[in-house]
Amino acid sequence: MLSTKLLYIPGVVLILTGIPLAFFPAWLRRSIIITLPPLLLLHMWTFSGGDIHVTWLGYKLTLLHLSSTGLLFASVFMFALWAGSLFALQDASPLELGSAFIYAGGAIGICLCADWITLFCYWELMALSSTLIVWCGKQQDSWRAGLRYLLIHLAGGVALLAGIGALAAAGGSLELGRLAPGGYAYWLILAGILLNAGAPPFSFWVADAYPQASPSGMVFLSAFTTKTAVFVLITAFAGANVLIPIGIYMAIYGIIYALLEQDIRRILAYSIVNQVGFMLVAVGVGTPDTLNGAQAHAVAHILYKMVLLMGAGVIMRSLGTTKARELGGALWHKMPWTTACILVGAAASMGVPFTSSFVTKSVVLSGLADAGMGFVWVLMLVCSATVVFNAGGRFPWLALFAPTATSAATSKVDAPKVTDPKGLALFAMLAGALLCLVIGWFPQSLYSALPHTAIYQPYTFGHILEQVQILAVAGALFWLTRRVLYPSASITLDTDWFLRVAVLRTWQWFSSGLATSYAKSIELLTSSQMRSYMLIFILHGPRGILARSWYTGSIALWVAVMLASYIILYNLNAIPGLNVLQQLLGR
Amino acid sequence: MELIIDITLLTFLGLTALAINRIDKLFCIIMLSGIYSLLCASLFVSMDAVDVAFTEAAVGTGIATVLLLSTIGATDTQQRSAPQRPLFALLVVCATGAILVYGTMDMPAFGDPDAPIHHHVAPRYLEMSQQEVGSDNIVTSILSSYRGFDTLGETVVIFTAGLSVVGLIGFRGMQKFGDRQRAAGITQDDMGKHLVLRIVIKMFIPLILLFALYVQFHGDFGPGGGFQAGVIFASGFIFYTLMFGLDAAMRVVSPRTLSYIAALGVLTYGGVGITTLLMGGNFLDYNVLRPDPLQGQHLGIFLIELGVGTTVFSIMVLIFFAFSSRKGLRQ
Amino acid sequence: MNHLAAIQVIIPLLCAPLCMLLRWRTGAWLIATLATWATFGVSLVLARTVILNGAITYDMGGWPAPWGISYHVDILSAFVVLIVSGVAALTLAFAYKSVQREIRPESLRAFYALLLICLAGLLGIALTGDAFNIYVFLEISSLSAYALIGMGQRRRALRAAFQYLIMGTIGATFILIGIGLLYSLTGTLNIQDLASRVEMIPTSTYGNHTLITAFAFLTVGLSLKLALFPLHLWLPNAYTYAPSVVTIFLAATATKVAVYMLLRFSFCILGQRFVFEQLTLGNILLLPSLAAILVASLVAIFQYDIKRMLAYSSIAQIGYMTLGISLNSHAGLSAGILHMFNHALMKGALFMVMGAVAYRTGSVYLSDFRGLGRRMPWTMAAFVFGGLSLMGVPLTAGFISKWILLQATLEAGWWPVTAIILLGSLLAVIYIWRVVETAYFNPRHEIEHGTEEAPLSMLLPMWVLIGANIYFGIDTSIPLHMAERAATILMSGGTL
Amino acid sequence: MRAPISSAKDSVIVSKTTSRLLWIVLSMLLLGADLIWTPHAPVSHLPQIGIYMLITLTGTVVVLGVTLGLRRLLQRGEDYYAEH
Structure with a gap:
């Protein structure tokens, strides 16, 4: 039975316990946190049932595969979850604990699975649950930092998904293993994973989001996301030389920014980037x-x-x-x-x-x-x-x-x-x-x-x-x-400036409802930085050309235009050798 | 000769359409659209489609005009200025029209005896319907038997139209209107004062109803059937309402009863289908209704036409009631 | 057993007048609910029969195909019917309280009757094997839809319904003209007969103009009906101002059936070779589809009325379906067809959430969602899950269709298109996000509505759909199998 | 007594500390060059004592210098983001 087999997979067990964990009574939550991770650790090291496969969409997915690298990472992740949640029990919110279980489940799941699709599922789950942990920090900037964090990770997820899609479309095996260099799939997957590792130009997310979590939240965050990325890089990109300059950049970046920082938790966050850079260099060299x-x-x-x-x-x-x-x-x-x-x-x-x-x-x-x-x-x-x-x-x-x-x-x-x-x-x-x-x-x-x-x-x-x-x-x-x-009482600019100032300023501008005020929008229209944004807004805003309600008559007219153009297009296309759209689209 | 008539009718049709576009008095537009329907009906006659012409005349010219008139009672009689610049629209429409003319150049010529429509399904209807369905009127046998399911659909469309009006306007307004009229001692509309009209209408109404019944039951042999009959029957009621007031008409048959009749009409049609299912045939396979297939067909067509007729009649009257009562509320 | 195809349509069609015969208003709901569940049951049996035994042909009135009307149920029809009747069954279960609140009591029976008629119309379109019969049922479903939308509480509902009526009628008329032109060329109305006779039409080197014009009419008419960009303009108002229940039902079914018609006409009547190779429908559909994905998603981000936002999102999602079709490959078609199913699941659930919120707070403006995460936890949790599915997060149904569509575009080597699909799903994150943020993280509304959780009768169907979203995100075998087989049938011209 | 005229007067131009620094830099350059030009197993044939110290010293000083430079360029007041 697959459903019972699923319970052999530590990641799945953690996720399944994590979802209701926040709603359990305190004593039950406490006892689960104390006992479950050590039991699963024991289970991982004694399990001898072999791989677990399912077929999904015609792909053979390997949900459980114990490789030595995976087992090592999974074990230390399990310990991190255990120690972290024991530390968290004192004052973390139930939601944070539940999210941590899901988050760790995702990370451990990735270490113990052996195909890209399963990996991607866990990957997205990690992005979502870790964002929840950031939000549970409930500090002044937690909310926005969490949003930035989520945005970056979803973008990374999209790149990863596109890469996996390309891999499947090219007929390649979806098994998790060393990828042959070259091709869209390779670079997209690499980009998606590097984003999670904190690679440039997005290295800032580590120090931006992590210190916004609660005291215990940051313990969880520091353990899983970047190190999972390192695990995947070791598995799939060992010896990819491009990792060496990236790793060097991260290592130096981490040192310099940590030196300029006054918040001790942010110092540690930069130190994570530094150390991950160190690991990336090692992976990029790729000797045993x-x-x-x-x-x-x-x-x-x-x-x-x-x-x-x-x-x-x-x-x-x-x-x-x-x-x-x-x-x-x-x-x-x-x-x-x-x-x-x-x-x-x-x-x-x-x-x-x-x-x-x-x-x-x-x-x-x-x-x-x-x-x-x-x-x-x-x-x-x-x-x-x-x-x-x-x-x-x-x-x-x-x-x-x-x-x-x-x-x-x-x-x-x-x-x-x-x-x-x-x-x-x-x-x-x-x-x-x-x-x-x-x-x-x-x-x-x-x-x-x-x-x-x-x-x-x-x-x-x-x-x-x-x-x-x-x-x-x-x-x-x-x-x-x-x-x-x-340290002086100051902050240091980073590439997140673009997210926080350039993009967010425009975002805040419309969400605060300024957009509805006509006079103001005209005024803003004249200022140069707003001009490009206004173009979108004129087209798509609540009263935008593409959004407003049209007169019925003008829609009907539109229909006539469409009819005429369809007939013309079809007729032109039907003439052999004169396939207009084919030529327009260049194929 | 026929060609000249066709051309004349078509010219008038075009002129009427143009006139409808130019005029902004709603009353005139309604009258002109009545004329438009009448011209269409004449064209259908010249194409030997008597059944269609009959329906067009009854529905397009008759009841639609009356319904539209009762609607403008509740609105303005003048069209508000159009929001669009018509010149651009005219250009677009002309261009599209030109392209359409080009696009349909490969169509079989008008009245071409070699056109595919005369050579595939139609011959079979012409040759076999007498033996298979037994009806003298081939149109009726196609509508009620060969494509009886389409006709069920059309009946439901009529029923839906009625339901829509009921759902959007509702009964309540009407009943209040009736109550208020009673309270004020008004029993007749102003029209009621025209003595001559009253007497003539009184004489006409039984004839109209009788004619409707004739059309209903004569569908097998000549032009006619449930749709036309229902409309004609309804126009009798509408005449009555116009002369003697909504209140009096509602006392003859209340909106609620009308909605029941409409529902029963659809159920009659569907019930025949269910019965054929239960008797072992396919849905609407009238052959199984009687031991003799032809008699079965006859019975089936009779019943479903009855269903169509009652539905059309009651829905038409219902819609008229609904619109007229809106007018009453406005006053 | 062999009458299933007919019974499928007749149950709702004849239960509608039954609703009108009752004096008892709850009875109307009861009849409607029983009818839809019976329909759903029949559709399950029908789907099973078709999967196991292949297509079913049923002659109405006992007249064989070209002379009479015959029903032809293949896997594609069965699949669409399954979607429509399943959503209808859940909608009716959801409807009781919502309708009580939003519809005037004296119109209740008409409302349920119209809903049943609309259902019957949509089912008829999907099942029939006769081109003119498609038009008749299109009229039935459209007319009832106009009335249902007009029954909305706000005054603008009537305006929206009127606009939909004009646009829908133009669309239906164009479809009718298209069918008429086809009839003039072939002399038959039966779909299979049409297909075989269309091939025999004499053509010059430039193709048969009439045939091309017929297809142009069909394309424009169907584009109007399925709200393909830029002919979508009627949809946002219609969905926004319609009563909640109507929005749920129409959003989850009506456009899907229009997509079905497009598939049927292009693949089964005119033939893939003519439509895609000669007229390059793929290219012609591609641009509007991509524009729909991008523009409608962007517009959705800026909406303050959440129902309207979801309406724009529907337009974007329709773009995904037509994009799948425009790929003109087996994978693309499967993706488009599968997305019909998955989109019905997610949009049904999301609009049910809108219904529940409207039931409790009276409107669905963004500001009304403040603090709802705490006051209506189950409803908002459903929104989150539905939203996740809409974004295409793994382990939800939305992911599956997105994945297959990605595969199809990559297979065709359309890299920019892949990027646009992914961009579209990121845009979906943003607009879903705004609601989640307001519901969970914004301070409460100044005026306390005393809002509490939606009643169980609403939560249950909502969560059934959410459960389906998750279930079909994990176990994809049934819908995917049907979609793929339907795609195979279409690619072979509907003859299998 | 006049101080004998010697070359010392001229050679004092370079102070003691500067000359030491120059020595350090020179030796570091040599060592660095050695490391770069004999890339294979650079630790194996070099004196173990001192080389690590030198590398660490240079590297750290460079890093600190870069940091201090960047500090001017990139640091802003604490409420920078709140203002914007």
Whole structure:
């Protein structure tokens, strides 16, 4: 029976529980959140039933296929869902929890399916549910940021759909696997996926939308969308060289914008772009080593970013803000556990030896070196060093230790609710931090889960020495420049300017009903920037030529015109060799 | 000779159409459209389509004119100025017309005996209908038997028209109107004062009704049938209403009763079909109604024509009542 | 069993006068509901029979084909009949309360009778195998539709109905002229007979002018009836001002039947070769279809009356159907035919939401939706799902037709067209979005209506349609199978 | 006593720190060139100590410089979007 088989698919189970989750009574929701993800994790690793197929529209869809890459991503996603929702239980809305389950279900579904159509279904589901999570943030700009986020992701979905359509139309197999380069299908699918990975020119959506989510919402968001894109890139676009410049751009973009940012959660968001860029470069090079490294690093990145974001979330819950200038310094002694976890996470992000990304990042770097990519290797080395300037050094410093900029902020810190989280939330944070360390201590356990056999040995004298050098220099530079780079109360322009100002200004203009006022519209018509918009409006607006009610007589006249032109056209077309439209349309 | 008559009639037809377009007095337009229908009917006669001519005369010239007249009672008599510039429209229509003339050049010539329509289905009707249906009037046998289902559809169209008027205007206005008239002691319209007319009409009405019945039952043998009969029967009632007032007419037959009769008419037609189904034939296969197929056909055609007649009659009167009562409300 | 084709039409046709005979007003609704459900049942059996045994021919009055009227039911007819009767059954279930609110009590019986007649007309068009009979039933359905639209509450309903009447009558007359010209060339009215005799018409090198003119009349008349851009101008007003129930029914069925007629006339009478290769109908339909998708979607974005917005969206969706036809390929036709079904599902559901909102708040302006997400949760959830289907989100019915249409355009190598289809679905996101935003995220209306959830009798049919939207987005086998077989039949000239 | 005339007076034009910086830049260029021109396994035949430091230093300084440059160009007041 297919319907019972569906319950073997972890993604489907999560989605099916996610839909009613928001409506369950609190105790039931709580127990599902605590028990379901570990059970599914266990199920994934013990399942031996083989692939699950269905036939849909004449295509054979593979709903469940356990590849080693997919299993690795799915497992870490499952852990992210579990820890994230434990952390969220304290104050997240039921809607957010339900959406998170659907969102994670989509991500896990993608990792465990093996055809493009199923992937696309999950893909759209992720876009919708993650938008809901952004909206659940209920911050000042959550609403509009969510809209921008949705718009971009739907556009990406459209590109992906067109690509998949082209793939099917070309008679290609819809199985999820390495795509042959070239052709519309290849580029459209790549564009759709890169959009989700935060590639230029739309990299801004990560830092635009994520920090608008709730403290726990951002934990979910950081884990799934970009990393799912990385998974698909690994599966289908390994070795696509175009990814290398894109990845380099993202890595540098992430560093620079993070440096200019004052909101600690936005710093982390930019750091996501930076790290995903790092993974993209690895995928683009596409040797077994770099692919291994990309996967391993994705796992490490999800884990430490989660810990850091939980820490930022705790601060946000306590103080109600995440702007560095308002945090009021010296938070560390008020929340020792959080500080410890953040420090572990930060260390892991920098790749301090015996933490997770030390054992993963160096796989990528040595892979790059072995592949003969000297220039890229240098750039990536710099990028990995400059992590100190965002997630690694600057973030904990701004969040916990930096002196306050405003006197009002100091009093905030003394409020009684500024404490460590309790119970499950603390447990989730500690579990994440612990995993960061465990991976660092026992790298072979992670390596053994990678698809290509890895012979990398992280703990050699040379490796440790090189990492210490990097960190020492970067750390020293950070300490020297920390005052110069202390954030000012400002924002930094990005390509979202076009969405937020150029497009939205016109959009707001008509939705606010200005359009109905005739005098005003004439006035606007004369201003040059409105002219092109007015053209659309004259044609399509509520009183536009194409929208208004016509006189019956003029429609009837129109009919006569149509009749005449149809007869003429048909007659002309009927003359052999004189096929007007055929020639007009060029076919 | 026939050609000259055709040309004359067509010229008049064109002139009338032009006149209708030019004049903006609604009353004149209605009168002219009556004339237009009459000219059409004459053309049909000259084409030997007597049944069609009969229907056109009864419906187009007769009842449609009366209905339109009763409508302008509720509106203005002057047309408001047209919103369009007519010159452009004229150009477009002329151009389209020219193209249409070009487009129909391959059509079989008028009255061409070799035209395909005379060689495929029509001969069979001409040769076989006598034996298969048994009716002397081939038109009737085509309408009621060969294409009886179309006629059922047409009956439903008439029924729908009536329902539309009832649905959009409703009964309530009429009943109120009746109540008010009674309260004011008015029993007749102003027309009632014309003594001569009253007496003549009184004499005519039975004749009209009788003629309608003749047309109804004579459809098998000559021009006639349910549609024409229903219209003529209804015009008798309309005469009565015009002379003696809406109230009096409604006392003879109320709108509600009329709607029942209309529904029953359609049901009669459909019922014959259902009966044939139940008796083992196809829908509207009259052959099975009686042991002798020809007798079955005869019975079936008789019944369905009755259904058509009652429906047409009641709907026509109903529409007239509805429009007249609107006029009453306005006053 | 063999009378199914006739019974299908006769049930609603004869139940209409029955409605008028009753004094009891609820009885009219009861009869209408029973009749539509019976019709739906018959259509299910009919579809099953046709799928299993192939086309059915039924001679009305026992007269065989060219002499009498015969019904010819192939898969395409059965499919359209299934759509029409299914929507009718659900609409009638929905209608009881809505009609009570919107229609004057003394017109109730006429209303239900007209609705049944309209249904019978649409069914007749789909089932009949006789060109003139198509016209007769077209008149039946159109006339009743005019009256039904005119029964709307607002005064402008009458104006809208009048405009529709003029336009519809011109359309019907053009169709009649087209049929008449065909008759003058062939001497027959039966569709299959016509098809075989059209081939025998003598033609010069430039084609037979009369035949071309006949087809031009048919194209324009049908374009008017199916509201193909730029002849759609009657539709927005008609759908906006009609009573809710009428809008649901007409939006989900009437234009589909017009599309059916277009298919029937072009593929089964004049033949694919003549229509598409000689007259290149594909190219001629392509431009209006694309314009409909883009222009109507854009116009929809700017509407404040949501019913009107959905009406414009319908025009855009019709563009998708005709686009499928214009591709002149098996895949394109399947997409167009399938979209008839899916569009009926989604638009039926969305207009039902409009009906429920109008029932509770009295109007469907955008501002009336404020806070409805909280006050009418089930209704607005239905809107969200219907909207998702309209956008073509995966796992909804709308996705399937969009997908197949995409495939068809890509197969033909029409890349720009693919882009326009996708752009159209993004535009749909925007206009659906405006409503969702207002309903869920805007502050409540200043004046509290005391609005509560719509009654169960409205929610149930609405959610049945939503369920169908989702079900047929996952299990596509039945409609897709029928659409594909119908496309095969059409591509072979309707002879299978 | 007059200070002996020496070339030192002329050579002082270049200060001590500047000359050191020049040395650093030069060595970095050399190393960089080495890395670029011998792309295969660049780490294997170079002294392990110092090279990573140098790369990190240059790279980070460049990044910081770019950032400070962009700061002028791209930063706006906090309520920039609210105004527009």
